[in-house]
Structures are given as C-alpha cells and as structure tokens.
Amino acid sequence: MTRGLAARKALAAEAFARLAAANPAPKSELEYRDPYTLLVAVALSAQATDAGVNKATRRLFAEAADPAAMVALGEERVRELVKTIGLYRNKAKNVVALSRILVERHGGEVPRDREALEALPGVGRKTANVVLNVAFGEPTIAVDTHVFRVANRLGIGPGRTPEEVERALLAVTPKEWLHGAHHWLILHGRHVCKARTPLCGACALADVCPWPGKPVDAAEPDRRKPAAPQRQPRPA
Numbered sequence: 001m002t003r004g005l006a007a008r009k010a011l012a013a014e015a016f017a018r019l020a021a022a023n024p025a026p027k028s029e030l031e032y033r034d035p036y037t038l039l040v041a042v043a044l045s046a047q048a049t050d051a052g053v054n055k056a057t058r059r060l061f062a063e064a065a066d067p068a069a070m071v072a073l074g075e076e077r078v079r080e081l082v083k084t085i086g087l088y089r090n091k092a093k094n095v096v097a098l099s100r101i102l103v104e105r106h107g108g109e110v111p112r113d114r115e116a117l118e119a120l121p122g123v124g125r126k127t128a129n130v131v132l133n134v135a136f137g138e139p140t141i142a143v144d145t146h147v148f149r150v151a152n153r154l155g156i157g158p159g160r161t162p163e164e165v166e167r168a169l170l171a172v173t174p175k176e177w178l179h180g181a182h183h184w185l186i187l188h189g190r191h192v193c194k195a196r197t198p199l200c201g202a203c204a205l206a207d208v209c210p211w212p213g214k215p216v217d218a219a220e221p222d223r224r225k226p227a228a229p230q231r232q233p234r235p236a
C-alpha cells in the first residue's frame, strides 16, 4: 500500500540522513574530467557497468577529450575505442553527433539547460539529470534502474515509470539532501539493496524499510534469513 505524503517525507528524511551519515560526500563511480567527458561517459553507460565504461573512456579520452577533438576523431575510430561496451555502434554515432552539435551550436560547451541537453542525440532525461546534478550542482534526481528499485522498495518514491519515481522523490526529499539523493540511492541499490539478493541483514535502513520481501529479522544480522523473491514494479 502506498504511504501518505507526510509518512513518505518522514521516511525519506530518516533514510537520507542515515545514508548521508555513512557517506557524506557521495560521488559518481564514472570517471570524468569536466562536463563534456561526464556527458560522454553517461551517454555510454546505458546497459553497461561503470567499470566497463571507465575502461573504454580511458582509451577514448586519451585520444579526444573535447567536442572538436571527438568530431575530428570520427565515428569509426570512436567505435573502435568503445567496442567493449554494449550498443557501442549506436553510442559511437551519438557521441560524435552530439559533439558536432556542441561545436556548432554551443561554442564547444555543454549547455546548463535541460531542453538543450535533451535535444542532443542519445541524451534522455536520465542523462540530462546526471549532468545537471553532477557537473552543474542542480538539485535533480536521475532515476536509473537502481534508484527505481530502491525508491519503490523503501516506499519513498513509488511509481511505475522513472518519471513517476522522479516526481515522487522530488516531492519528499528534504532540500538539504536533494543534491546527493540520486548518488545515495544508486550506491545503496548497487551495493546493498541489490535486485535479486538484497542484503537486508546488513542494511542501515532495515528497521524502517517497509518492503514486504525483506526478512522479518533483517535488523538482526545473526539470525537473518534470505529474502524471498518478491514481485515489484520495473521501469516501463
């Protein structure tokens, strides 16, 4: 059952306070140097691990680390350098195309503007949210598969689509935690609240988490039982 707004706000405040206490300065696990390399890294990251993207971008950014250099490098060479990443053909095409637009329409800079970002090839709402948050300090919440899962399990951001979850999270996240919120939720989802085997017995939120799939004694690690698989909404 979906909780009321006041209850979700209280739970969100408690959850973010605990996650922030454990990791006061959360950072992206993607390697980047500036807004442009962050944009490229995030654009390459769909259906790929951050470790895999970092391996590829180390090679790529050694040859081209700004939009003009990327255009000069060309799609064929970019494809060669990122071919270890899933969907690399399309991603290489998008990286060169978005770089060309940055050169031609934005003076070679990444725009601090959602509409302009989402107009770039291969850049959707999630990528724009990451760039606005990480590169420009905007209080956006990017909803990827980890944020989607954790927000729904915790009940602080219920929704059937990433957009619904984003709106729900923005409505309950205290202002002081807005900037770090997506980092804390992503890291919690990757390392603790995993998709198939959530580590509820080691979770700092176990005593406040209402997810029915967690073991009843999750707050007591010595006696914990494995979590039973539960049906849960998936991003549409």
Ligand code: SF4
Pocket: 153, 154, 192, 193, 194, 198, 199, 200, 201, 203, 204, 205, 206, 207, 209, 210, 211, 214, 218
């Ligand atoms: S208790 Fe389990 S389901 Fe709830 S947030 Fe923690 S790991 Fe996720």
